[in-house]
Amino acid sequence: MHISDGVLPVSVTIGGYIAGAALAAWSARRTESEELPKVAVVTAAFFVASLIHIPLGPTSAHLLMPGLAGALLGPVAFLAISLGLLLQTLLFQFGGLTALGANALMMGLPAVACGWIFQKFKGKTQVGHAIAGGVTGASGTAMAAIFLALLLATGGEDFFGVAKVALLAHVPVIIVEGVVSAFTIGFLFRVKPALLESSFVRHQKTVND
Amino acid sequence: MVHISLWYLPLLVLLPLTVLAIIAVWLRRVAHRQSIAEEEPDWSVPALGDEEGGISPLHRWDVRCKIVTILGFSFVIASLGHLGPALTAVGISLIVSVISKVSLARVLFRLLALTGFLGMLVVVMPFTVPTHSGDTLVIFGNTDWLCLNLRGLLLSATISARAVAIALLMEPLFSTAPLPVTLHGLCRLGVPEMASQSVLLSYRYVHVFRHEARRMSAGMQVRGFRKRTDIQTLRTVAYFLGMLFVRSFERTERVFEAMRARGYRGRFPEPVELRMRTMDILMASVWLVAAAVLITYDRILF
Structure with a gap:
């Protein structure tokens, strides 16, 4: 879930913009500047994947995928996620223009952390990959939910109740996200293991040269 | 503190909420159907902003001026603390939307996207806001646990008004110029060229991949796949x-590789030449006055 315009205190949104821009710049420096078009196209793929709805009893949830993005892209995931959020604001008004920085931090930091965890613990077998994928998928969403609650709580004690409800609402999504990530990573391990190397963009560069 | 008997609860709280939820779901379904019908023929040529130069003052406004002014104005709206000024801001945004002749369907689509998050705030906040002295509480019957705090309702309404006011400005900001021109303006304001190029490319390929995803899911449906709440669905979706x-x-x-083959070395050609005129500055100062009035209204009159 993204934070809309007008919810957070202005100081938090501006701080989010500054921190988000600094991290995006760091993330962009992790790849060759000429290769950034690739990041852009990959972002589009994640964007489309995040539009898919999964039925959950009477309602449905869409995947957030900070975990998968981190596992597949590594540190570049922060840039890709910021870009994706900007596009969501442009196209659908999910999130908002003023809350963009805060939303990027909320989704991007867990993604980078997940990427690191995934590379550390994936092992060499398909089962190992799938388990690591499931754990990163679930923990990525969990971290994002905690971040969301903390950001909401910056609004003062009036927002504590909403923060709790938002955190609880993410529990089923965390489970679904973990299961789907495990299956997706397992699938990718069989079909195209090159995608699961430390960072797809960097890896492909060494292959091309 | 106001005591009313329990049977008012369905009347005052549940009924309006249900009606609102039904309207939102219905509108979303209509919008979804329309978007599919509209997008199917020309998915490869997404149009965010019309190419014909437009006719409204916002179409003619210098894009750099427009971005800085509307972004600044959005932050001013986000800082408003009272319902009255926030509703005034909604009014201003509505007037701007009418002046810039944006498509009503897309404005509605944007507002619908807000309903999820704001709906949660409106439902949750009145019941969870801590009670301060001077708050009006509405207590239903003899229940202790169900107590509606009007201050929470006011707060969530203010937040919703701010969000709606900013969301209404997005169509006038982004659809009154073609996306490449808007991004070019951003570059001239100091945003790295790489960032704007990436947005442009992603924007293009979002539509390509959506088409691809739709094709794949059509294939799955033909083979008999139906989404359910079970592990098999999760595996298939994965x-x-x-x-x-x-x-x-x-x-x-x-x-x-295709871009490299065509000589891409990290730059695209400039889409337009930007020129700043007196009119552009004048427009910006009108917005500035509006922002100042809103802040004064918010901080001094309350």
Whole structure:
């Protein structure tokens, strides 16, 4: 879930913009500047994947995928996620223009952390990959939910109740996200293991040269 | 503190909420149907902003001026603390939307996207806001646990008004110029050229991959796949995602090689030459006055 315009205190949104821009710049420096078009196209793929709805009893949830993005892209995931959020604001008004920085931090930091965890613990077998994928998928969403609650709580004690409800609402999504990530990573391990190397963009560069 | 008997609860709280939820779901369904019908023929040529130069003052406004002014104005709206000024801001945004002749369907689509998050705030906040002295509480019957705090309702209404006011400004900001021109303006304001190029490319390929995803899911439906709440659905969706990633990462490589083959060295040609005129500055100062009035209204009159 993204934070809309007008919810957070202005100081938090501006701080989010500054921190988000600094991290995006760091993330962009992790790849060759000429290769950034690739990041852009990959972002589009994640964007489309995040539009898919999964039925959950009477309602449905869409995947957030900070975990998968981190596992597949590594540190570049922060840039890709910021870009994706900007596009969501442009196209659908999910999130908002003023809350963009805060939303990027909320989704991007867990993604980078997940990427690191995934590379550390994936092992060499398909089962190992799938388990690591499931754990990163679930923990990525969990971290994002905690971040969301903390950001909401910056609004003062009036927002504590909403923060709790938002955190609880993410529990089923965390489970679904973990299961789907495990299956997706397992699938990718069989079909195209090159995608699961430390960072797809960097890896492909060494292959091309 | 106001005591009313329990049977008012369905009348005052549940009924309006249900009606609102039904309207939102219905509108979303209508919008969804329309978007599919509209997008299907020309998915490859997404139009965010019309190419014909437009007729409204916002179409003619210098894009750099427009971005800085509307972004600044959005932050001013986000800082408003009372319902009255926030509703005034909604009024201003509505007037701007009418002046800039944006499409009503897209404005509605944007507002619908807000309903999820704001709906949660409006439902949750009145019941969870801590009670301060001077708050008006509405207590239903003899229940202790169900107590509606009007201050929470006011707060969530203020937040919703701010969000709606800013969301209404997005169509006038983004659809009154073609996306490449808006991004070019951003570059001239100091945003790295790489960032704006990436947005442009992603924007293009979002539509390509959506088409691809739709084709794949059509194939799945033909083979009898139906979404349910079970592990089998999750597995199938996961494989679907995996396949989408494999296909799109491979396409990424092909796109990049094609760009290199056509001489791409990290730059695109400039789409337009930007020129600032007195009118542009005048427009910006009108907005500035509006922002100042809103802040004064918010801080001094309350």
